[in-house]
Amino acid sequence: xxxxxxxxxxxxxxxxxxxxxxxxxxxxxxxxxxxxxxxxxxxxxxxxxxxxxxxxxxxxxxxxxxxxxxxxxxxxxxxxxxxxxxxxxxxxxxxxxxxxxxxxxxxxxxxxxxxxxxxxxxxxxxxxxxxxxxxxxxxxxxxxxxxxxxxxxxxxxxxxxxxxxxxxxxxxxxxxxxxxxxxxxxxxxxxxxxxxxxxxxxxxxxxxxxxxxxxxxxxxxxxxxxxxxxxxxxxxxxxxxxxxxxxxxxxxxxxxxxxxxxxxxxxxxxxxxxxxxxxxxxxxxxxxxxxxxxxxxxxxxxxxxxxxxxxxxxxxxxxxxxxxxxxxxxxxxxxxxxxxxxxxxxxxxxxxxxxxx
Ligand code: HBI
Numbered sequence: 001x002x003x004x005x006x007x008x009x010x011x012x013x014x015x016x017x018x019x020x021x022x023x024x025x026x027x028x029x030x031x032x033x034x035x036x037x038x039x040x041x042x043x044x045x046x047x048x049x050x051x052x053x054x055x056x057x058x059x060x061x062x063x064x065x066x067x068x069x070x071x072x073x074x075x076x077x078x079x080x081x082x083x084x085x086x087x088x089x090x091x092x093x094x095x096x097x098x099x100x101x102x103x104x105x106x107x108x109x110x111x112x113x114x115x116x117x118x119x120x121x122x123x124x125x126x127x128x129x130x131x132x133x134x135x136x137x138x139x140x141x142x143x144x145x146x147x148x149x150x151x152x153x154x155x156x157x158x159x160x161x162x163x164x165x166x167x168x169x170x171x172x173x174x175x176x177x178x179x180x181x182x183x184x185x186x187x188x189x190x191x192x193x194x195x196x197x198x199x200x201x202x203x204x205x206x207x208x209x210x211x212x213x214x215x216x217x218x219x220x221x222x223x224x225x226x227x228x229x230x231x232x233x234x235x236x237x238x239x240x241x242x243x244x245x246x247x248x249x250x251x252x253x254x255x256x257x258x259x260x261x262x263x264x265x266x267x268x269x270x271x272x273x274x275x276x277x278x279x280x281x282x283x284x285x286x287x288x289x290x291x292x293x294x295x296x297x298x299x300x301x302x303x304x305x306x307x308x309x310x311x312x313x314x315x316x317x318x319x320x321x322x323x324x325x326x327x328x329x330x331x332x333x334x335x336x337x338x339x340x341x342x343x344x345x346x347x348x349x350x351x352x353x354x355x356x357x
Pocket of ligand 1: 011021
């Protein structure tokens with residue numbers, strides 16, 4: 001494929017490197033690295049204060065968007081004064097001639113609405129499942145009016161939208177697996193990784209490990225302090241060890257010896273980057289059979305899929321995971337399906353389809 005001049009416009013809810021952008025931060029960084037390795041040139045537009053080593057970055061000032069997952073389904077589309085989202089897309093408008101393709105990473109109404117206003121084609125990588133009527137409507141509209149310009153991370157995510165998205169591309173995700181050390185023997189703890197917020201369902205993982213009196217190490221940004229305190233006060237004897245929010249490389253090293261990663265999403269997790277990160281380290285994944293993780297975990301082979309919201313099911317899986325799952329099979333699945341190269345191939349095919357149509 002000819003080398004492309006690519007312009008990435010980042011998420012609007014936080015500067016890159018702060019963790020507030022959740023999975024999108026890692027996805028954007030990994031794509032920039034993978035596509036640069038394939039010979040493309042990438043420029044990233046992101047909120048002021050962003051950091052992204054080795055990639056040319058344009059920092060834009062302005063006020064952040066409210067995170068979409070904290071709003072209701074009837075939420076109105078809102079923009080703060082001096083919106084960083086508006087400023088990023090105005091800047092993209094002024095420089096678009098210098099690029100073959102623009103990729104939007106924000107889960108916000110504006111970039112989807114602007115699709116026909118740009119002469120340079122825009123691809124939208126949708127980072128979450130359905131959250132509101134207004135976003136469903138604009139994403140579905142772009143999916144049908146501009147076929148192949150919408151990409152998602154899983155089938156479940158695509159199916160969560162109403163009306164159903166047509167012509168979308170399932171990119172899954174991909175990671176720099178060299179950052180993930182394979183750990184053949186586990187130490188005596190379980191892991192939970194993610195933004196600490198209600199949609200991530202930490203309370204179920206705590207309930208399950210509390211049953212065994214086992215240790216649960218928790219990594220991630222405490223996005224909802226009240227929720228965090230409520231979980232800990234509900235299980236006062238649970239051995240929860242908060243490990244803070246670590247950059248990828250450090251998280252991988254700390255996570256690698258876990259007996260298993262426990263994923264308890266209460267929402268349709270669009271993908272579940274942490275599932276791949278765990279598998280890459282040889283850590284089996286015990287997850288609710290909901291959203292992206294249900295398309296990643298091979299139950300009985302690289303972990304266990306459990307009936308959603310069934311804590312007893314989590315307990316049953318935890319009881320047998322250590323004896324029954326071969327940790328090298330976990331690493332093998334990550335290498336085959338979720339390497340940066342595998343992801344770059346899927347993304348290049350997506351780009352080709354956009355540029356053709
Ligand atoms: N909310 N409004 C809005 N815009 C985003 O780009 C956005 C978000 N919430 C979460 C989010 N992006 C990222 O954390 C995703 O990785 C989930």
